[in-house]
Amino acid sequence: MKKVSKAVFGISVLIAILFILWGSVMPEQAATATGNVQALIQDKFGWFYLLSATGFLVFVLSLIFTRLGNIRLGKDNEEPEYSYITWFAMLFSAGMGIGLVFWGVAEPLSHFSAPPTGDAGTREAAKNAMQYSLFHWGLHPWAIYTLIALALAYFKFRKEAPGVISATFYPLLGDKVKGPIGKTIDILAVFATIFGVATSLGFGAAQISGGLSFLMEGIQNNFTTQLIIIIVVTVLFMASAWSGLNKGIKYLSNINITLAVALMFFLLFSGPTKFIMDFFTTTLGNYVQELPRMSLNLNPFESSKQAEWTQSWTVFYWAWWISWAPFVGTFIARVSRGRTIREFVLGVLAVPTIFSALWFSVLGGSGIYAEMFDKAGIVDVINNQGAEIALFKLLESVPLGTVLSVIAILLISTFFITSADSATFVLGMQTTNGSLNPPQSVKLTWGVIQAASAAVLLWAGGLQGLQTASIIAAFPFTFVLIGMAVSLMKSLREEKPITKTKGFGSAETK
Template sequence: MKKVSKTVFSVSLIIALLFILWGTLAPENAAEVTGNIQTLIQNKFGWFYLLSATGLLVFVISLIFTKLGNIKLGQDDEEPEYSYITWFAMLFSAGMGIGLVFWGVAEPLSHFNNPPIGDPATREAAKDAMQYSLFHWGLHPWAIYTVIALALAYFKFRKQAPGVISATFYPILGDHVKGPIGKTIDILAVFATIFGVATSLGLGAAQIAGGFSFLVEGIENNFQTQLIIIAIVTVLFMASAWSGLNKGIKYLSNINVLLAVALMLFLMFSGPTKFIMDFFTTTLGNYVQELPRMSLNLNPFESSNQAEWTQTWTIFYWAWWISWAPFVGTFIARVSRGRTIREFVLGVLAVPTLFSALWFSVLGGSGLHNEMFGSAGIVETMNSQGAEIALFKLLESVPMGTVLSMIAILLISTFFITSADSATFVLGMQTTNGSLNPSQSVKLTWGVIQAASAAVLLWTGGLKGLQMASIIAAFPFTFVLIGMAFSLFKSLKEEQPKIKPQTVASESE
């Protein structure tokens, strides 16, 4: 098996280095080629992303209502390693921290200004804007994460398989997982992880630079500033990675959640509280009611603008979540040992979705309220300076705005660190045959590769370049995810007759 891990590490590293070299020496050519590939995938296979994401959601929800939900991710007598609070903080920080801060204000206002259906800047546009924001950040992404995390945790902790993606295919591939097929699966996982995480790191760098440029005269939000930020934060997250999972990531994850909740609560109670909570409740109801329609809607009979909106937003998000899946799934699996499948699925699906709904209602709702009933000018600022400025423009209009903006920059930075820190650990696992303690040199290598990839993507295409990378990296890995779901279900069905009646009874009590 050492040979397998060496092959996966070497091939993955060569691919990543070639991409970095290509983007550095020929940025225009790299942007053109990746842009053409992205357009082809979005136009020809958008339906595939929608069907795949929705199918995975249906699959994981169905596990809750069967006896299979009683199976533990570990041996029957094992208890969870982390408390609920720490568990939620770690999976949430790894899952979508930077993205929520980046898009919390920007996405609802983008949809408000350019809705998928109807006229912009209307009350109907505001309602749809929040509904679609929750759709993009709710059950679907966490279902994608759940599939890969569930498969990895089940095969690693219950079946004692190596903690790599290919090992989860043993029920359907047998010993072929040790050969070229297994290697290819693991390389695809590493490829998706590098560019999925690089997308988020690029967003984080752009928003930190945007925040400093908004607050400090003389600092410009350009590539040079973003590159300096990436370099500084890379040193910080490598120091965190060096300290280990139970120190760096654990403590930073708790700090992330505390900062995020503090910022959210301040905005909630210093702003239009009743409007925000009414919006939160209404959005949840609309989301549940419209979920089936939104999940499978590609607007084939509508105008080209509406179809383009779905391609630009929904297809991009589904691809982004899929490219993040090997990273987030591996990390969630690592911290979820000892929980039952039912407990795991409910926790991973419900808690982050509810928090995302509240987060968008507070930040996005505050932004929409200011645009509709005030004179914040957030949309105008976004159009002229970029989406990364939206949060800071909102904070400018509330009490202690400068202090809150500095806290927001700190929050983005800590999310940056935990995401990159977690990813170095995951990439280390995936390229050392599933080792739960990859060597520092391996983690250092992948940390540098991630930072360099984020810099190259910003250099070659900015925000659009980041989106392109996610869509391209996600496409081949979508097939891997579907295969994992089939393999997991096959293994669970084989174990079903062995589930002890008293285990079911004790769970129901």
């Protein structure tokens, strides 16, 4: 590794180890201290998260409609490395796999039973529940991923810069990116990645534990079970990481998307199909119509309940996506070489958003239908046993429910493996000066740290502790993302004009 990478690697590992030791030795103190910081950020800077996320969305969308959209992420005549199907599967599995499975039923039912406005359990609450679920998983998170992935891919493959976050600041900082400022940027990226990914791994471990306890007597949904799951899956994802990008991650990503689509379509066609598709169509319309209002609404003149709801849900989600951005962005950039900016932005924004809308309409819509018309008791399970049980409670009421629950646990496990697998690769890149083939020892180090961080967060604060870590890690990195947008635009404006375009995403320059 180069000298600068040794500094980034060493400092990042030291910070992570100190946090793990703090959370292990003094969990209550760690939970209290981080909880206070989280409350301060959410209360005082919620507006900053909302403005930033919406600004990122407007920025990347604007690139589609300008000449800059014809610029290729690579040399002018390069072709994409992966097919569309494999590309979508890899970016989707890395982007939000575990979260979709965890919250697919739980979030719409949570909003249905405790809406930001109006009465719980009504038709209006059901409509708003699905609308806000799509809002939290739609264009905004993928715009954040698009920004960082676009900047990394552009500077790495077109400008031949190192594949690290600091390298994207060269148009603004020049050679200063090789000094302390650049190191600080890369350390912030590593810090955000560790705790953003640890949040999802913690959710995954909690849901696997909840599913096993729901299906099998004698298995408790507690920290001990979750810790065993983390250890077992860590061994599996380290084996996958050892095999490399084109083997482990590629094959598991295709398995993930196959299992997810199979589960979704089974629920769609075995359940209230017309209701679900009507709900899907209505939700898309409401989402597009209400997007500007939802994007910038903090309810300053409304009840404290509404303001607290926005902070607990929307602000948390925007922070979570920002903390995931270095990891997902680096990975998406790595697998997107050869695509044009227009093709890239359209693909990364549109396909996952539409899939998320269908996913929530099927799982969340089935849950709301079962709760409203069949009195399934899913809300009671969420309130009494936890959100991680919601999916399994829904599957209990459908044909082949036990088989589907086993498939769901397998799906969560494979998503767990691909997310952690991809993150070890990305952390390896970020701490080896952008190497596309990080040393196995570096990936092993980050794999252990990720797993330990997820375990400590669960031990110190449970699911609330996972949310706290994301919000804190995301705050400083938001400023990095703003700087990346400015730097990227500065460099794009210096590109030569595009003279001819051949088909979707293909371009030539003078």
